[in-house]
Amino acid sequence: MSTQPTLAFIGAGNMSRAIIGGLISNQYPADKIWATGTQLEKLDDLKQQGMHTTTDNNAAVAAADIVILAVKPQILKAVATEMAAAVQQHQPLVISVAAGIMCNSMEEWLGGNLAVVRCMPNTPALVKQGASGLYANPQVNESQRSQTEQIMQATGIALWVETESQLNAVTAVSGSGPAYYFLMMEAMVAAGERLGLSREVAEQLTIQTALGAADIARQSDADPAELRRRVTSPKGTTEQAILTFIDQGLPEIIANGMQACSDRAEALAAELGK
Ligand SMILES: NC(=O)C1=CN([C@@H]2O[C@H](COP(=O)(O)OP(=O)(O)OC[C@H]3O[C@@H](n4cnc5c(N)ncnc54)[C@H](O)[C@@H]3O)[C@@H](O)[C@H]2O)C=CC1
Numbered sequence: 001m002s003t004q005p006t007l008a009f010i011g012a013g014n015m016s017r018a019i020i021g022g023l024i025s026n027q028y029p030a031d032k033i034w035a036t037g038t039q040l041e042k043l044d045d046l047k048q049q050g051m052h053t054t055t056d057n058n059a060a061v062a063a064a065d066i067v068i069l070a071v072k073p074q075i076l077k078a079v080a081t082e083m084a085a086a087v088q089q090h091q092p093l094v095i096s097v098a099a100g101i102m103c104n105s106m107e108e109w110l111g112g113n114l115a116v117v118r119c120m121p122n123t124p125a126l127v128k129q130g131a132s133g134l135y136a137n138p139q140v141n142e143s144q145r146s147q148t149e150q151i152m153q154a155t156g157i158a159l160w161v162e163t164e165s166q167l168n169a170v171t172a173v174s175g176s177g178p179a180y181y182f183l184m185m186e187a188m189v190a191a192g193e194r195l196g197l198s199r200e201v202a203e204q205l206t207i208q209t210a211l212g213a214a215d216i217a218r219q220s221d222a223d224p225a226e227l228r229r230r231v232t233s234p235k236g237t238t239e240q241a242i243l244t245f246i247d248q249g250l251p252e253i254i255a256n257g258m259q260a261c262s263d264r265a266e267a268l269a270a271e272l273g274k
């Protein structure tokens with residue numbers, strides 16, 4: 001990374017720690033990272049790695065070029081309102097990773113007229129395999145866009161979307177997506193055990209298969225439907241599994257789950273955005 005702005009993670013929970021982990025393993029300097037939380041001792045591990053830790057969000061804002069808002073959407077308004085004076089004084093770029101909450105709401109809570117990027121990351125950021133969707137409000141300039149890209153691309157891929165509402169679709173695909181694959185893994189491990197494997201063997205085979213399938217999908221020019229066909233021999237074993245999945249509605253179940261995810265992001269904005 002050519003320029004290394006000072007970052008303040010407001011709310012160093014699961015998502016912040018995933019991004020921080022990706023940045024640190026990408027040689028981002030620890031002393032350019034601030035992490036805040038409600039209990040200082042819970043930030044000890046980050047402090048030991050050389051980061052600045054505090055329970056004072058305003059102190060972190062004062063030190064930062066970029067402020068990453070990563071508390072739960074339900075408390076974002078209260079947290080942002082308390083930071084408004086410091087944000088207005090220091091004018092950092094604000095990046096919010098909160099699901100649902102719109103740029104306009106954040107801008108208003110933070111005192112108005114501010115460069116705000118909304119980012120929908122995911123937890124594989126921790127192992128530099130993250131996938132983030134990005135949307136910028138009109139106040140964000142080209143250099144801030146490129147700073148945002150540099151930070152998020154250090155944790156995986158980062159793609160800009162054209163409209164803010166598309167971030168709800170990003171949430172449904174990649175923000176929440178890791179949980180869908182974990183659920184699939186849980187179900188495959190349990191089914192493998194029922195079919196006579198030890199839990200350990202079923203787990204290892206399931207995880208390696210997920211990794212292999214993802215890797216081949218990424219490297220191949222063929223789309224997932226074609227890759228699936230290449231595994232499926234006529235009158236063979238895969239065909240029976242796939243026919244059962246389709247017959248019992250798996251594609252529709254997945255579409256319904258993702259619609260519910262996107263609807264929830266929209267509802268969060270309506271419930272909490274005022
Ligand atoms: N976990 C995930 O996979 C993803 C989460 N997100 C978004 O990231 C945000 C955070 O989610 P998680 O990290 O999962 O939640 P989390 O509960 O793990 O982290 C939130 C952190 O905020 C801290 N906190 C609470 N009040 C605070 C305050 N007043 N000042 C500073 N810190 C405070 C908590 O101690 C906690 O460590 C949410 O808005 C969520 O929508 C977005 C994409 C994926």
Ligand SMILES: O=C(O)[C@@H]1CCC=N1
Pocket residue numbers: 099171175176
């Ligand atoms: O479940 C949530 O609300 C957050 C946003 C995307 C993933 N986790």
